[in-house]
Amino acid sequence: MNTYLAFVRKEALHILRDRRTLLVVVLLPIVQILLFGFAISTEINDLRIRVAATDRLTDAGRIATRLDASPYLRCEALDGYYDGKNKYYDSFSYRSDRKNYRSDRIDQVLRRGEADAVLVVDGRQGRMQLVVDASNPNTATMAASYVGGALGGGAPDVRMLYNPQMLSAYNFVPGLMGLIFVIICAVLTSVAIVREKETGSLDLLLVSPVSPFVTVAAKMTPYFAVSCLNLATILALAHYVLGVPLAGRAGATVALTLLYIVLALAVGLLVSTLVRTQVAAMVLALIAMMLPTILLSGMIFPLENAPAPLQWLSAVVPARWYIGAVRKVMIEGLSLGDVTVELAVLAGMTALLLAAALKNYNKRTD
Amino acid sequence: MTEPIIETRELTKRFGSFTAVDRITLSVMPGEIFGFLGANGAGKTTAMRMLCGLSRPTAGTGRVAGYDIGRQPEAVKRRIGYMSQRFSLYDDLTVGENVRLFGGIYGLGRHELARRGDELLQRLDLTDRRRVRVGALPLGLKQKLAFSVALLHRPPLVFLDEPTGGVDPVTRRTFWEMIDAAAADGTTVFVTTHYMDEAEYCHRVSIMVDGQIRALDTPDRLKRQYGAASMEEVFLGLAETAKRSSE
Known part of the structure; x- marks a missing residue:
């Protein structure tokens, strides 16, 4: 026990002395959560909509008010201004050569990036048309559905x-x-x-009477501790800053995550037994873990859209099971009993990885 | 008659079809300074790893400090000290932290550790620099500290793997004074080196060529046997017969 504590102390000191590592372990989760939370958001706020009326008979002003009330839309007249009290002045509706001017003008506004979409209201025929800049399909889809939603008419009543x-x-x-x-x-x-x-310090440790198991366990302890700290930070930021509800299942989320942390540590151990240099370790960990986690876990890209072979491949990516389970527990409020499959897969993977890593580790000392 | 502290018979290590260590037989007595010489690639490191319990012999037997190196490597590890030139102490830890770590690894109790640690630092005149990171110490001092740390748990036998590599001649001389002092206290010193002047300081030396021990005796007798003026000549004469490339 003394030995173990001496080791843990040493590892903790290594981390504390190495500014780079320390920065990564402490700041990375915070920066990532905040970055994804505020900067790299897939939802779009402040879509700029211009409203153009073909003549003065239209209720363009009323429509503009409704659009402007949506938190996602910012509404202005195409040319002219809107006084905020249902009075809508549209300079271009007085033009005589409307037809050509209109399409040219809309084109111009969209090209210059002055607006994301233009809503054309034809009061005589009671029709509306939304012209959207679809160069970014994501934004375009959002704009169309936001405007459709804000106008209400004809749009299906969707409940999320x-x-x-x-x-x-x-x-x-x-x-x-x-x-x-x-x-x-x-x-x-x-x-x-x-x-x-x-x-070469590993030899020094191996030549000591400390069992390899203690060496390895002690090495992982500070990282495990740091991970727990990170987990607390992430949950706190997610809940209090980003407003994720945790659905009253914080305990289950923590339990799941602890299992996942052990799994990731086992992967790290296995990788370390396979390579000789830090660069190789970095590359292997990157290719074997980070890329699949980003690409094949459903973290960013929905797996349902992936070709079948990639979907099969994703079954061996631990993050896929973990992320799926955490979504269910944290967001949908299911209990651990509802994610037994994910739990079993993760536990199985952990056992396999640990066994492989320890076997490899012992082989090295031969 | 006292028991040898190291005794091997036909100790062999093969990696696939390559025989790194080829049937070496030697014995080292307590309190002896034993020089283990050989060119790079001759099999020194592999042999030493087996003696330390790091590597399992393919064939043959070896007993170190009274325990079988193949069957009781853990018992062997508890009774030896080890220091290598390549790595000895953690640069990012302070002098005091390193001493504490290695004391802890070898299971010294808190009071025992504090007492021996203080004594050690005093002897090396490092008491004031207890909080200095080892990386900031001059190499020679670092090696002396590493040697002292390797002896902290008072092992009857210490393995030194090229302990003076890259160190200036003056420091090497004082380092060897420490080795002599340890041997005088009864600690057996098993040392590899590439410096032939150091080989002269050893009580006995062995010279490995192509995984085999080609010569084993006191430096004086070896010089006489090979009609050489220095250990350097003895060594070069034998190393030239190597068929294995040192690369």
């Missing part, structure tokens, strides 16, 4: 479950958790162990 405001935070927080623990646990531990291989 679990995430009524369609906040992307609900989607990316579980995904980011899947990624962050892979980085902290798998990448950093493998690099930490391989660094000792590179400098």
